[in-house]
Amino acid sequence: FSSVFHSFLAIGEDGRPLTRLMTWADTRSQIYLDEVKELMDWDASYHRTGCPLHPMYSLLKIYWLRKNNPEAFRKAIWFGSIKDYAFHRLTGKRMVDRSIASGSGCYNIQTLEWDQEILKLLGISKEQMLTVVPTTAHEGLQSSMAQRLGLPAGLPVVIGAGDGMMANVGVGAVKPGQLNITIGTSGAIRMAADQPKTDKKRRTWCYNLAEGRWMLGGAINNGGISFRWARDKFAETEQRVAEKLGLDSYSLLATYAEKVPAGSNGLILLPFFTGERAPNWNANARGTLFGLTLNHDKRHIIRATLEGICYRMKSVLESLEEITGTAEEIRVSGSFTRSEVWLQILADVLGREINVPNVEEGAAYGAAILGFYSLGMLSSIDAAADLIGIKKTYFPNKDHQETYEKLYKIYYEIYWNLQDQFQQIADFQRNEM
16 A cells, blocks of 8 residues: 555544544644644654654644544544555554554654653543554455455455655665655655664654665655646646647646746745645745746746745755765656656756656555565565666756756745744734635
8 A cells, every 4th residue: 555644534433534634734733833842842752753843743633633623532542544544444454554653743763652752742542543563564355345346355455655655665766875856746855764863953754664664854745736836827728728639738838937947037936835844844834936027927937836846855855965965866756757847957956867767656666566575575675676767867957057056045045034924924814714
């Protein structure tokens, strides 16, 4: 299995959800962030769990549920995710893999147990957080589901990991020193390590992939979802034309971006439409277009959107490499790899070579590889690196790189200069909406 990370469900006695699914983008629990900080040593908590204190994690979502829906909180027999819920429906077994557990903010990555201090803070028991198993654990498909799916009963169902971990496996970035950049709806950068490691500045996270293999990294909320915003708000006509011609609307818009020079003539987008995660973990951050003039049009906005996402990835990469050292190789995955324009922008913004693997769907392919490893058909998770080839390498354009270095500095300063205003506008929006 591969599934989205950081989803949250409260499950009742009958095995059914008591709440709707809360995704990583759900920031309602942000209102309790300061309150929780007062109740715990959040710096020590980060180093125990590998998760910065942020509303995407189950820690704050459980706290929010207790405060806002006490009846559901009281009735819940376990707190989990969409992944363990699906696994339970298929196998009848209640368990969670170490990957998803380590991405909850409630799991101690040093002791490999649920963190007792955090459970006490939340007012829940260890039993409500499910048994944690390795990502290679498997159970048999139960008869009722096998009949519905047309599969043999007892078929091994490998519990697997979160989509981010699987994406690294799927592109072969599983050895220390190998780094994978994924941009899909959101975006993330992950580097493999042999042991858990945290950041003294609390900018990155640390999740488990398999026995003796961890992933260090940081994720941004606003990846491809920002490009979708630009398309939906500024290119309605282009969407209709693309549909009539049987073209992909994003590919059409990428040609618009190609017609604008690197740097979008000084237009900078801070793509914080749903707050932000790494490296600064500010759920109050909001989207900002800076540098608009009468000379800018939709083409500039589209290119600035792609550039703004890449600037954010650069900020995560800088934070990660402070801890791990410079990556030996950068591979990429996700839907953005279909766009040559976007891939070149990323290489130019980072000033680094990036390799595009010959795999279309990293997370699903990674889940298959982990399945083979779990069942003994592969000797090591490292074998993934030998299964995937490179179909194309993008090299940074020196002139573009110099332009982006200048604009990245401005981008960085804009972000930090707007901290008070982010807080104020987020408070206003919460009161108005």
